[in-house]
Amino acid sequence: MTPRLIVSDLDGTLLGSEHTLHASTVEVLRALVKQGHHVALASGRHFHDMKVLRDQLDIPAHLISTNGAYVHDPEGTLLAATHVDPEHAKTLINLPRPPQVRLNLYRESGWHIDAEAPHLLSLHAATGFGYEVVPPAQMDTNGVGKVLYLGDPNALKQLEAQAQKAHGDALHITYSTIDSLEIMAGGVNKGVALSSLLERLGLTPADCLAFGDNLNDTEMLDLAGEAQVMANAHPDLFDRVTDAERIGHHGEAAVAEWLKQRFGF
Numbered sequence: 001m002t003p004r005l006i007v008s009d010l011d012g013t014l015l016g017s018e019h020t021l022h023a024s025t026v027e028v029l030r031a032l033v034k035q036g037h038h039v040a041l042a043s044g045r046h047f048h049d050m051k052v053l054r055d056q057l058d059i060p061a062h063l064i065s066t067n068g069a070y071v072h073d074p075e076g077t078l079l080a081a082t083h084v085d086p087e088h089a090k091t092l093i094n095l096p097r098p099p100q101v102r103l104n105l106y107r108e109s110g111w112h113i114d115a116e117a118p119h120l121l122s123l124h125a126a127t128g129f130g131y132e133v134v135p136p137a138q139m140d141t142n143g144v145g146k147v148l149y150l151g152d153p154n155a156l157k158q159l160e161a162q163a164q165k166a167h168g169d170a171l172h173i174t175y176s177t178i179d180s181l182e183i184m185a186g187g188v189n190k191g192v193a194l195s196s197l198l199e200r201l202g203l204t205p206a207d208c209l210a211f212g213d214n215l216n217d218t219e220m221l222d223l224a225g226e227a228q229v230m231a232n233a234h235p236d237l238f239d240r241v242t243d244a245e246r247i248g249h250h251g252e253a254a255v256a257e258w259l260k261q262r263f264g265f
Contacts, residue, residue, distance in 0.1 A: 005201060005208045006032060006259070007040040007064070007194060007220065010053065011123070011176075012213035012250050013230055014041070020126045022253040026057055028260060033059045035263075038201055040064060042190045044146070044176045044216055046106050047072055049129035066106045067174065067216050068193035069145030069184050080196060081108070081145070084185045088167050089141035092183060095162050101151030103136060108143045120150065149181040156181040174216040178234075182216060191219025209262070211247075211255050213237070228258060 006029070008014040016022050029039055039057075041050055042064035050063050051072075060074035071080040084092070093103065103114040113120075113131040121130060149159050160173055160181055172184045198208060210217075210224035213233040218240045221227040227244040229237055231254065238246070248254030259265070 001036060002207065003036050003038060003203070005038045005040060005198060005203050006211075007042050007197075007208060007224070008211040008255055009190075009213060009217050009220075010041060010043040010045060010050070012232060013211050013217075014255050015053075015250065016253070017251040018126070019123055021053060021056055022256060024253045024256040028256045028265065029057055029061075030059055031265065032259065032263065038062070038203075040194070040197060042068070042194065042210075042212075042217075042220055044148075044180075044182055046111055046129060048110065049124055049127050051076065052127035052129070062197055064190055064193045064197070066145040067172075067176075067182055067184055068188050068190045069106070070108075071193050071197060079200070080193070082185050082188045083142075084144045084147060084183070085170065086141040086144075088170060088185075089144045089147060091166050092147040092163060093136050093139055093141065095159055095166075097149065097159055098151065098155050101149055101155050101159070104131070104146075104148035104150065105134075105139055105144050106146040106148060107140065108145065112139055114139075117150070145184065147183045149183075150179060153178045174218075175234075176214050176216045189219040190217060191221075191223045194220050194223055209259075211258075213250065215240070228255070230254060 040062040044067045047065040054061050063072045102117050105112040111131040112134040114136050170186045172188050205223050206225035208224040209226040210221050211228045212221050213230040221241040228247045229244040231249045247258045
């Protein structure tokens, strides 16, 4: 048997509509690991947030967190970290924005936000991960994996243009949802992180099966030998990853169902 690396995004992909793991997903991934396959979770979420979900799966999965800024092995050892340049982070913190747009920093130590936003915590209800409110003037620009703006898509488009104009290729700019603008250091994305993980495992892209639903999954899906895009995916993703197979909806455990058929369960 040729071991495979199964790598999946979380929200909108592996997780259900309540941002929790389906029982069938847990069962299938555990069975595949027992057969000798590898599993990695790849998300815009913070490592500490993702670790809770890995513990629920109870399998030795690698974690690609903060859209590829961090990679951890199954024991929780940090394998790679790439941070936004502190001066670039300062620029991003100070970009003018409407008051309703929330500014967030994902740092190694946790999640900083510029003002209370209780509605955001529902996404993390299953893991208990939460933010710390820090005024922008007091935000530490060192050790920032990701700058995240949350709010009106039109306002985010303006922020995207300003960030691109300020630092260009020194930043990697993407979206995890239409109202979530995510900015990492240049060259940081899930695909780059996945490539390094495949090399570490002694596997090739052809040995990789990837699942995703949004634009921040583009590079990861492009790299994988077998790419699957969710029925609920961002419509532009189908145009960006033209060789991908379209599968079912994340609310119906489509990843688990596809894996059952792929591996003959």
